[in-house]
Amino acid sequence: MAGRPIGDSDPDPWKGRYAARTAGLSASEVRALFAVASRPEVVSLAGGMPFVSALPTELVTGSVDRVLRERGPVALQYGSGQGDPTLREQILEVMALEGIRGRAADVVVTTGSQHALELLAKLFLDPGDVVLAEGPSYVTALVVFRSFQADVSHVLMDEHGLVPDALRERIAALAAAGRVPKLLYTVPTFNNPAGVTLSADRRREILQIARENGILVIEDNPYGLLYFGSPPPDALRSIDDGIVYLGTFSKTLAPGLRVGWALAPSDIRDKLILANEAAVLSPSSFTQLVVSEYLDTADWRAQIATFRGVYEARRDALLAALAEFLPDLHWTIPDGGFYVWLTLPEALDASAMLPRAVADLVAYTPGSAFFADGNGRNNIRLSFSYPTPEFIREGIRRLASVIDAEKAA
Ligand code: PMP
Secondary structure, eight states, rough: OOOOOHHHHHHHTTTSOOOOGGGGOOOOHHHHHHHHTTTSSEEESSOOOOOGGSSSHHHHHHHHHHHHHHHHHHTTTTSSOOOOHHHHHHHHHHHHTTTOOOGGEEEESSSHHHHHHHHHHHHHHHTTTTTEESSSSSSSHHHHHHHHTOOOEEEEEEETTTTTHHHHHHHHHHTTTTTOEEEEEOOOSSOTOOOOOOHHHHHHHHHHHHHTTTTTEEEOOOOOOHHHHHHHSSGGGGGGGTTTTEEEEETTOOGGGGOOOEEEEEHHHHHHHHHHHHHHHSSSSHHHHHHHHHHHSSHHHHHHHHHHHHHHHHHHHHHHHHHHHHHHHHOOOOOOSSSEEOOOOTOOOOOHHHHHHHHTTOOOOEGGGOOOSSTTTTTEEEOSSOOOHHHHHHHHHHHHHHHHHHOOO
16 A cells, blocks of 8 residues: 555545444435536536625625724634624524524524534434434434434424424324434424425424423524515524524525524533534634624625525526426425425436436436435425526426436336
8 A cells, every 4th residue: 555645446444443423424415416516507406505696795805804904813713612792692683583582691603503403413312312303304414313323203294394293193103112202303494405384383383292292392494584475483492492493694694604503591502512612612703703793784684685585586487497397296385495395206216317317407406315214205306596597497497308208218
């Protein structure tokens, strides 16, 4: 081996030495797709990338400039493991838009909400623990739960979100098998990947069921402010302050800043801060101050309204294209967020069809990526956040001909 660089094609010399938990860390189908789907000739309806070009650059450069000039020594220094106190106060204003009342003392700033998920999994999950989650569920949450060797048990979701009776039945079935779920992970508003929203009535019912069964609810809400008509029902956390709420600036500002947060009951908050310190010492002082400055000086509510307008036009383009090119199929109709969930004819396998789609210059995410149990074989997640309306129409035109060819094969 000496003198020879170790390339990708060589067998991994450390195979057999990795921790057992890494067995859950296979590259997701979504990740593998990014490489091909990022070629400009491919219409990618695959990744859920925010359209950051709708954010005027000068709004951000102004904040960056002022932070460095006026607060450089703080911005470039380590900070608190809980996050900047001023930013935590401002985060309360953001959450108030969804009916949430909380204390800045209970907010923990994290490196995106993804990191909050990782920290919560670390705090709560032992190997073999059960996590309840919608079927389908956010793919990278599944990756996190799997990497802590938890078992994800999916609960039926329909166009009004998680089905309360299905949740009750699942808890009872698990109890009969001697298993008690620890967590319910949910994206109740403009669900990723299904696009559906939990109705107001069901919100109370789901929380009630979780409370009765001693299950901690994690409400992951990156999309709630990106509604297209009237606002969605208030967040679960507005009804029950015993749950953990996750928020982020990734979709309302920019994901590159990597600023998200958890709002948690005080005991969990204390542990989250310790886990945050163990992982990163402190979240980035620099990007936290940039977000804080932005919230202080920019009309951030108007900017969110701009994002809403952009995404609504794209949602409309996608729904119109589906009606035009794939009128016989079924799809969800999102009132906000980034995603539509499409159901293919029973006989088709969305993963098997993907190479043909990419060859025909359209990419999507196969539904099976969003299930821990192999379900979703004939489903597709379509993301409308990034391509222009014209590209979206062209993408669906291509997809329709791929589906036709696949049916004929
Ligand atoms: N949860 C959900 C449901 C998401 O869709 C995403 C981003 N795609 C995240 C969490 C992570 O967001 P971030 O880490 O950028 O805050």
